[in-house]
Amino acid sequence: MGVIGLAGAAVGLVIGLARGGLAQRLVGLQVRGLALLVAGAGMEVAAHLAVGHGWAVVRWTPLLNAGAFGLYVVTAAVNLSLPGVPWLAVGAGLNLGVLVANGGKMPIVPWPWIHLRPELLAMLRKGLDPLHSLAGPGTRLAWFADYLVIPGIPSPIFSPGDLLIAIGAFLLLERGVRGVGLPG
Numbered sequence: 001m002g003v004i005g006l007a008g009a010a011v012g013l014v015i016g017l018a019r020g021g022l023a024q025r026l027v028g029l030q031v032r033g034l035a036l037l038v039a040g041a042g043m044e045v046a047a048h049l050a051v052g053h054g055w056a057v058v059r060w061t062p063l064l065n066a067g068a069f070g071l072y073v074v075t076a077a078v079n080l081s082l083p084g085v086p087w088l089a090v091g092a093g094l095n096l097g098v099l100v101a102n103g104g105k106m107p108i109v110p111w112p113w114i115h116l117r118p119e120l121l122a123m124l125r126k127g128l129d130p131l132h133s134l135a136g137p138g139t140r141l142a143w144f145a146d147y148l149v150i151p152g153i154p155s156p157i158f159s160p161g162d163l164l165i166a167i168g169a170f171l172l173l174e175r176g177v178r179g180v181g182l183p184g
Helices: 002-018 023-029 034-053 056-077 085-101 118-125 160-178
Strands: 106-108 132-134
Touching: 002 160, 023 160, 034 056, 056 085, 085 106, 085 160, 118 132
Parallel strands: 106 132
Antiparallel strands: none
């Protein structure tokens, strides 16, 4: 889900509570397929930990990363009646599509990195990141790659899919704590 998705969820929770929502209402969301969501998050965390710690499973990280988004799409598909989940489904689907089309690696358009994180751009150019690749002429679905920028945050560059996930997470939590738009 990434930093942007978590930020969307956190802001949605805070705004929902500020608008009179109750955290207890989140129990009433009745999320189906929660085990798939947890498994997907575990796969995504494992992929990032493997990269960060140089574990031997690094060669499997593209598969873990794509698999995580596959599980997110399935979880969203069975929960489309919940507020914000259609946004989550489309965002996860876009990310899954670009990952699968590019060998499990998220392409990153180089121009934002030149000034924001030149050390990461150098790493991408050397092919040393098992989760990302440098976008170029052969990149498939480049419009869905990481190229949107918010300077000053830990992961400043993100994809349109990440943005849709953040919107969906915001709506799910903001409406969820207020009890708005819940099925039944």
